Amino acid sequence: MEIADWEKRYDEAVSTVKEQLGNVQGVFVAYNSNVDAMKHIRESDIKKLISIVGCREIHARISQYPREIKDPVDFMARLIIAMRDGKAAEVPTYTTDIHDWLMDNLVFDSARMGGQAGIISNLLATIGVKNIITYVPWLAREQAEYFVDSPNLWHPVLENGTLVLKHPKEAYNPDQKPKINWILEFSKGLKFGCAGEEYVVPRDNRLIISSRPKWIRIDMMPEMYEQLSDIREDIDGAILAGYQMIKEEYEDGTTYRDYVEHAVNVIERLKGCNPLMRIHVEFTSIQNKVIRKALLTDIVKKHVTSLGLDTVEVANALNVLGHEELAYSVINKGEDSIVSLYEGAVRLLKELELQRVHIHSLGYYICVAAKDHPLSVDDQRQALLFASALAATQATLGSIRDIDDISVGLEVPVYDQGYEDLIELEKYLVRRGICSAEDFEDGCISVYDHDLIIVPSKVVNDPVATVGIGDAISAGAFIALLAKMPKINECKITEVA
Ligand code: ADP
Numbered sequence: 001m002e003i004a005d006w007e008k009r010y011d012e013a014v015s016t017v018k019e020q021l022g023n024v025q026g027v028f029v030a031y032n033s034n035v036d037a038m039k040h041i042r043e044s045d046i047k048k049l050i051s052i053v054g055c056r057e058i059h060a061r062i063s064q065y066p067r068e069i070k071d072p073v074d075f076m077a078r079l080i081i082a083m084r085d086g087k088a089a090e091v092p093t094y095t096t097d098i099h100d101w102l103m104d105n106l107v108f109d110s111a112r113m114g115g116q117a118g119i120i121s122n123l124l125a126t127i128g129v130k131n132i133i134t135y136v137p138w139l140a141r142e143q144a145e146y147f148v149d150s151p152n153l154w155h156p157v158l159e160n161g162t163l164v165l166k167h168p169k170e171a172y173n174p175d176q177k178p179k180i181n182w183i184l185e186f187s188k189g190l191k192f193g194c195a196g197e198e199y200v201v202p203r204d205n206r207l208i209i210s211s212r213p214k215w216i217r218i219d220m221m222p223e224m225y226e227q228l229s230d231i232r233e234d235i236d237g238a239i240l241a242g243y244q245m246i247k248e249e250y251e252d253g254t255t256y257r258d259y260v261e262h263a264v265n266v267i268e269r270l271k272g273c274n275p276l277m278r279i280h281v282e283f284t285s286i287q288n289k290v291i292r293k294a295l296l297t298d299i300v301k302k303h304v305t306s307l308g309l310d311t312v313e314v315a316n317a318l319n320v321l322g323h324e325e326l327a328y329s330v331i332n333k334g335e336d337s338i339v340s341l342y343e344g345a346v347r348l349l350k351e352l353e354l355q356r357v358h359i360h361s362l363g364y365y366i367c368v369a370a371k372d373h374p375l376s377v378d379d380q381r382q383a384l385l386f387a388s389a390l391a392a393t394q395a396t397l398g399s400i401r402d403i404d405d406i407s408v409g410l411e412v413p414v415y416d417q418g419y420e421d422l423i424e425l426e427k428y429l430v431r432r433g434i435c436s437a438e439d440f441e442d443g444c445i446s447v448y449d450h451d452l453i454i455v456p457s458k459v460v461n462d463p464v465a466t467v468g469i470g471d472a473i474s475a476g477a478f479i480a481l482l483a484k485m486p487k488i489n490e491c492k493i494t495e496v497a
Helices: 003-023 043-053 055-064 072-085 097-105 116-126 222-226 228-234 256-271 289-300 311-320 324-331 337-351 377-397 403-411 416-431 469-484 490-496
Strands: 026-031 034-040 089-093 110-114 131-135 153-159 162-166 180-186 191-194 197-200 205-211 237-241 278-282 306-310 356-361 364-370 444-447 450-456
Touching (some): 003 377, 003 403, 003 416, 003 469, 026 116, 034 097, 043 097, 055 072, 055 191, 072 089, 072 197, 072 205, 097 180, 097 205, 110 116, 116 131, 116 237, 116 469, 131 228, 237 256, 237 469, 256 278, 278 289, 278 469, 289 311, 306 311, 311 324, 311 337, 324 337, 337 416, 356 377, 356 469, 364 416, 364 469, 377 403, 377 444, 377 450, 377 469, 416 450
Parallel strands (some): 026 131, 131 153, 278 306
Antiparallel strands (some): 034 110, 153 162, 364 450, 444 450
């Protein structure tokens, strides 16, 4: 199919999905929301911070390369390393002390909703999906402020032991402290000196100080969990993210196994006896391999229907599942990395017993679906195209105000390079006799035990913001599929019978 034909498919997909969005009864979204405090570091800021903390201390700490931020010296060491190398980095901090220190000595320029579940909840509420039931285990007043003022957005609360739904701004826990991540951006060319060394930032980048205070738990209180079945009728599916915050061990003696078990229980409660309840997990990078593996083999496998991830995350997932070679060739950026990506997606689909795996990359999306997925490949393709237009809208505008904004994303042209990458995949599949060039034409290929759906995506040349685009892609495709899903509630059928 020529690029111009893809553009036509885009138009059809967006207008169809827009009309169908009202079919979605609702979605449950959990767990991770936080506040992102943004600060652009200027020369005067870095000089001031160096003079407060002291050059000699910072210099000594730089050589120790702190892996977590325990005090202002650790913070300054990692900031200077990131600025010196011009590299993006994310470093955890396990107390809220550094936040207080930064508020006293730096102050942020702006703040916004952060965290996959928070970003997705706001996006889905904004595009008008009926019931968005968001759940944040640590809903502080400051956190609640960053949820959009939308009448279709709810958070569960317990009132006299009964679960009720309220807007997050009316549902927060006044005793809860907020989880605030700091995003410190710096620009190429910024100059500063410390302990006799002169530094010049080689390229624009950012350091994220990610807040992981010890009260952070990916969990739900038992009374709320017990009544989760009461909201089942209001939703067609769930999007779950944030499992990367599970720790191996906690100070109170609990371990990751406890939280993995609770996570599975929540999923099973949400599903109840509805076989069409779709559960999507949005994967992310997880440094700790024990947790990464537990998420895949103990939470995702058997319990979840859909998995969303980017290319690096595919490699990370394959790695802990024992496919090191394939993982390496996915990230190798060689000619056949797209082929390895496809093979990797099939491995994940099979080994994790999923219904669909959706991979987003700059320029194209690949989805592999099980043969018994209730929707056709055409529906799956429309979902991907809708997701791409939504992502392009977000990249162009920074944030989406309502579903009609999607016309902005539709205007963005299909990315040439992504289109070329698909041709590479086509050559491979034809060479291996998996499909003919004609089969490949419209991006939907039926292979003997799965379906492959691939689309070239729309890429914005000069994006206003890139944070959360991956979340918009996965949530957009998943919601489009829910909108197309037949409505069968087995619990009801059984009751009637
Ligand atoms: P994040 O979690 O910050 O969203 P991910 O790596 O999960 O990051 O997702 C980033 C995705 O966003 C890429 O895979 C790509 O498909 C998409 N993307 C990145 N930049 C652009 C852009 N300028 N225009 C459209 N899509 C983009």
